[in-house]
Amino acid sequence: MEGLVPALLYERADGEVRCNLCERRCRVPEGERGFCGVRTNLGGRLYTASYTRISAVEMRPVEIKPFYHFHPASQALTFSSWGCNLSCMWCQNWHLSRSRPPERSEPLPPEEMLRLALRLGAQGTCVSFNEPTLLFEYCLELFPLARGRGLYNSFVSNGYMTEEALRMLVDAGLDAINIDIKGDDEVYRRYCGGARAGVVWRNISLARRLGVHLEVVNLVVTGVNDAEEDLRYVVENHLRHAGEEVPLHFTRYHPAHRFSAPPTPVERLEFARELARREGVLYPYIGNVPGHRYESTYCHACGRLLIRRRGYRVLEYRISGDRRCPRCGAEVPLTGRFHG
Numbered sequence: 001m002e003g004l005v006p007a008l009l010y011e012r013a014d015g016e017v018r019c020n021l022c023e024r025r026c027r028v029p030e031g032e033r034g035f036c037g038v039r040t041n042l043g044g045r046l047y048t049a050s051y052t053r054i055s056a057v058e059m060r061p062v063e064i065k066p067f068y069h070f071h072p073a074s075q076a077l078t079f080s081s082w083g084c085n086l087s088c089m090w091c092q093n094w095h096l097s098r099s100r101p102p103e104r105s106e107p108l109p110p111e112e113m114l115r116l117a118l119r120l121g122a123q124g125t126c127v128s129f130n131e132p133t134l135l136f137e138y139c140l141e142l143f144p145l146a147r148g149r150g151l152y153n154s155f156v157s158n159g160y161m162t163e164e165a166l167r168m169l170v171d172a173g174l175d176a177i178n179i180d181i182k183g184d185d186e187v188y189r190r191y192c193g194g195a196r197a198g199v200v201w202r203n204i205s206l207a208r209r210l211g212v213h214l215e216v217v218n219l220v221v222t223g224v225n226d227a228e229e230d231l232r233y234v235v236e237n238h239l240r241h242a243g244e245e246v247p248l249h250f251t252r253y254h255p256a257h258r259f260s261a262p263p264t265p266v267e268r269l270e271f272a273r274e275l276a277r278r279e280g281v282l283y284p285y286i287g288n289v290p291g292h293r294y295e296s297t298y299c300h301a302c303g304r305l306l307i308r309r310r311g312y313r314v315l316e317y318r319i320s321g322d323r324r325c326p327r328c329g330a331e332v333p334l335t336g337r338f339h340g
Contacts, residue, residue, distance in 0.1 A: 003049055003101065007039055008137055009165060010046040017041045021136055022085045022160050023199045035193070037100040038083040038134045050081040050134050052107035055096050059120055060128075063312040065156050066287055068247050068297060070176045070213045071124065071336030072307060073314040076154060077117040079108075080129030081138075086158050087193035088182065090221060090259035096130040110142035117151060123339055124152035124175070133161045136169070143173030152176065152336065154213075159200040166203055167210065176213035176335065179204055183218075183225035184233055191224060191259075205241040213335040214246050217287070220269060221253040222261040231272045235279050244282050245333045252288035266292070283333075301330035314340055 009020040016027045019034050026034035028041040038050045060078040062071055084097035091097050117125055125146050127135055132155045143153045152175040159179035161169075181200050182188055188195040207214045218234045220226050225234075231250075238248050250272040252264045269286045273294055276284035282300035286292050290311040297307035304327040308316040317338050320326050 003053060003103070003105070003107075004040060004042070004047040005051045005137065007046040007048040008140075009162070010039075012044050015044065017044060017046045019046060020162055021165050022133060023162055023196070024085055024160070025162075033100070036083040036085045036131070036134055038081075048134075048137055049101045050083060051137050052109050053081055053101040053105050054079050054108045054113075055082050056080050056129055057108070057113075057116070059122060060126065061312045062124070062126070062154070063309060063314065065126060065128065065154065065178050065215075066217065066249055066251075066285070067154065067176060067178060067213075067215055068249075068285060068307070068309075069215065069283065069332075069334050070154070071152060072317060072334070072338045073340040074123035074336070075121070075339075076124045076126035076152075077113070077120060077122040078126040078128050079113065080127065080132070081135050082130060083134050084131040084158075085133070085160055086131070086188075086195060088257075089191045090219075090253060090256050092254075092256045093129050094257040110138060110145060113142055114145050114149065114151075117146065118149060122151065124154060126154045126156065128156040131160075132157055133165060136165060139169060139174070140172045143169070147173040147175075154178070156180075158182075159203045160195055161203065163203070163206060166206055170207075170210045170212055174212060176215075177207050178215045178217060179207070180217045180219060181234060181237075183230055187225050187230075191221075201237050201241045208242060208246065214242060215249065216242055216246060217249045217251055218272075219251045219253050220264045220272060221259070222264050224261070226264065226268050228271075228275075231275055232279075234272075235276045235281060238276070239280055244280050247283040247285060248276055248281050249285045249287045250276070252286075254288070270294070297332075299325040299328060299330055299332070301325065302328040304328070306332060
């Protein structure tokens with residue numbers, strides 16, 4: 001079939017193949033595709049339909065991911081393919097995540113993606129919009145090339161890859177990952193096509209141990225995961241698996257795809273942020289509320305405003321060259337330099 005290339009991370013079993021890219025570990029019969037709609041069993045071998053098939057490419061500020069403690073004010077060449085290993089009812093990019101790669105499309109090889117990033121003046125790459133793990137083979141080729149030219153590599157992910165896949169991505173040059181935790185097992189079961197929250201927390205912990213820059217997002221969805229016990233679950237697990245210094249973003253939901261509940265009240269996001277700070281998270285943020293004071297960074301020790309943001313723009317940067325608060329000297333956990 002045109003456009004298919006051999007995939008990595010699978011094993012054969014009685015005429016089927018078991019994909020080991022994500023923790024669904026789909027058993028794929030001959031001629032069928034896995035849950036993601038991207039990986040196909042042909043003749044007892046697994047193939048991917050997303051290699052070099054790119055659905056979108058654009059320059060974006062790193063803050064939009066969101067990364068607030070990683071190369072502030074830098075620009076990342078951001079790209080995506082199709083498909084997803086979850087099926088969240090409120091997905092804003094459902095036209096990509098719930099679609100299969102087209103039968104015919106103009107390929108964009110890793111070498112050309114790198115040339116484009118350099119020509120546009122990007123400081124890094126970011127795989128986003130749909131689940132980036134589905135571009136696994138592509139990223140294993142692109143990341144070393146990009147790192148060799150001084151660019152960083154980043155993921156905006158649901159965090160449901162296997163440990164082996166995450167380790168291989170880091171070995172290839174993954175520098176930063178933003179992982180979206182949806183809620184507990186019940187949230188994944190009812191609203192995201194079934195999955196286990198523990199896998200996501202495991203990968204959050206693994207990414208931290210592997211030395212990858214990590215930030216965690218919790219999209220607070222009205223009537224789904226916005227109760228106090230839901231928010232406390234996120235905060236407690238964040239402290240256990242990510243740690244107090246890893247930024248935690250509580251992001252405002254808006255109706256999309258197959259979900260029509262009203263947008264998250266800003267007051268609920270403020271409650272979540274205050275809960276996180278009270279319990280010991282040093283850098284909790286509020287997202288998708290342009291102009292809110294808690295999209296900015298404050299010193300965890302003295303409260304001094306360190307990075308003032310509006311939307312995805314960095315308006316002021318007050319951290320000293322040795323990454324310390326200029327008022328009290330407290331160390332600020334940042335990766336990379338300020339690009340403003």
